[in-house]
Amino acid sequence: xxxxxxxxxxxxxxxxSLRLSCAASGFTVSTNYMSWVRQAPGKGLEWVSVIYTGxxxxxxxxxKGRLTISRDSSKNTVYLQMNSLRVEDTAVYYCARILxxxxxxxxxxxxxxxGQGTLVTVSx
Amino acid sequence: DIQMTQSPSSLSASVGDRVTITCRAxxxxxxxxxxxxxxxxxxxxxxxxxASTLQSGVPARFSGSGSGTDFTLTINSLQPEDFATYYCQQxxxxxxxxxxxxxxxx
Numbered sequence: 001x002x003x004x005x006x007x008x009x010x011x012x013x014x015x016x017s018l019r020l021s022c023a024a025s026g027f028t029v030s031t032n033y034m035s036w037v038r039q040a041p042g043k044g045l046e047w048v049s050v051i052y053t054g055x056x057x058x059x060x061x062x063x064k065g066r067l068t069i070s071r072d073s074s075k076n077t078v079y080l081q082m083n084s085l086r087v088e089d090t091a092v093y094y095c096a097r098i099l100x101x102x103x104x105x106x107x108x109x110x111x112x113x114x115g116q117g118t119l120v121t122v123s124x
Numbered sequence: 125d126i127q128m129t130q131s132p133s134s135l136s137a138s139v140g141d142r143v144t145i146t147c148r149a150x151x152x153x154x155x156x157x158x159x160x161x162x163x164x165x166x167x168x169x170x171x172x173x174x175a176s177t178l179q180s181g182v183p184a185r186f187s188g189s190g191s192g193t194d195f196t197l198t199i200n201s202l203q204p205e206d207f208a209t210y211y212c213q214q215x216x217x218x219x220x221x222x223x224x225x226x227x228x229x230x
Contacts, residue, residue: 035219045160045168045211047219058218061125094167100215106174109215110158114167 002026002113004095009118012085016122020080022095022115030073033098035111036080038091046091049080050098063089085122092117126150126214130222136230141202145225147195147212156216159188159197162224163208171210172197204229 008020022034036048049059049069057069068081078095096111127150137143147157155175160168170179172188175195185200199206207229212222 037221044224045162045213045221047213047221050219100173106155106177108156108158108174109219110170110173110179111160111168111213112170112179114169117167 002097004097004113004115006093006095006115006118009093009120011121011123013124014085014087014122016085018082018085018120020082020093020095020118020120022078022080024076024078024097027097028073029071029076029078029097033101033109034069034071034078035096035098036067036069036078037094037096037111037114038089039094039117040088040091043091048093051078082120085120087122090120090122092119126153126217126220128212128214128220128222130210130212130225132225133223134226134228136228137202138230139202139204143199143202143227145197145210145212145227147190147197147222149193149195149214149216152192153214153216155191156214157188157190157195158213158215159186160211160213161206161208162211168211199227202227 003025005023035050051057051069066084071078094117095115098109100109129148157175159172162168176188187198209224209226
């Protein structure tokens, strides 16, 4: 069964750092596109970052230069290193696999599955 | 950046009703659109991808249509478990979600 489990969230002061982990089972993270999506309390979904199979990474403008996505094939885990955290980074952070891609029948990408999420609270 | 705008932001309906949610992209995204359902305290779940392809296991009362800039999600014969928040998402240029549509019981 395909499964994702996030960890590493918690309470952190503004300006601090945190590293989130996303452990995958049932598939290999290095042969899939992997992404982080966040949801501030009571708000909608915001795409944060993606790492493609070739290692290319992309970020939302709101986090560029502060958050870094990476993966460890030996641990089958994806990470989100979060530096210079701001109050507005407070959110549940979800990890998700991206299916589809340019070589698929449709060319479209969609997020499936998602982890259960981990809450990051940035507050003094 | 591509912006995604959903309407309405909220919607009240009754069990058995047919409802339609729309999603408009700020530029053409071909058929690179997906729909998700999210219930309180839970992760989102994909319903439809590539604008109109039903994800395996999703009930056939859900359907999607559209291409270019205008898309719709239709739910026929609403069931109690369908009351949730729905999001559209484009994958034409990186990724963007719509702001969500909360479907409530009338």
